[in-house]
Amino acid sequence: MSDARALLDPPACTEGEILENRRVAPFTWIMKVHAPEVAPRIRAGQFVNLQTTTSIVPLLRRPMSVHKVVRHAGAATGFCVLYDVVGPGTTALSQMRPGQRLAYVGPLGNTITVPDTAKRAVLVAGGIGAGPIKLVVEALQARGMRDITICYGARDGDHCVPVEDLAPHGCRVLVCTDDGSVGKQMRVTGYVEQLLETNRLSKGDYVFTCGPRPMFRALRDLLAPHGIEAEAATEEFMGCGFGVCNGCPLLQVQPDGRVAYKLCCLDGCIFPLSTLVFEGDGRVHGDVVAPAGDLA
16 A cells, blocks of 8 residues: 555445435436535545445445535535446436435545646546546645646537536536537547647646546557656446455556556556556566455
8 A cells, every 4th residue: 555545544334314416417417415524534536435225236336436525614514426327226326315315435545646846737537437527626726726627528418417517617628529419529539639739738737537448548548659647547346445355456567567456446546547558458568466465
């Protein structure tokens, strides 16, 4: 465990009252949970694991990036998650009503690491990878950063989060969809190419990304020739959320050049994008190793 990770507060297994559960797009919802004991400990990039039903099916909790920390009179009193309805777990979540109690574990995972020298930021989100964007932007603004651009891509208008729910005021938002129903018809990495071409993104800027693997891979390959680093909030399926079930392994290049299995929940979920290895990369040489304690 890194020194930075050790400084984070331990997670709690608890429950809170649902204050709001509203649909913001045909398939997308935002849920607000009252959590005055947990909310002050949440940091940008962390997630919670939600129990979607008291029945045995679905058995596993659902990991959700914290979308926003709710504040009242300056005090952190709760959190919001943003989610798409895609299966039985999220369907059950969407059917919950204000006043119900929601069991969860959190906050989980590590947090963003922003260089002190960074004066500008670009955030790249694909699909439900929009989840952590608002909280990350708020953390950057709290540091005094004002030049923030969000590049957001969705499948279509039915899966597109409205700008007012995607990000706080004060940042530039570029939206695109695969079918052109909202914003431009293009891949979200097309906006990144434009920012590079116009020198709106360069070495030394802070880059954060969350979304599907193909987007990660394309973004990594775009940034590498320019020497630009990025932090990626990965979305492997997590069973427990804290390293017990070993259900969320991914491959990462280590400082000594080895490729090792890491757990998304325990070692992340935020990793340096340039260190991640994806299927078909052709970057794995020699044996893949599992450091002691990771996948025993």
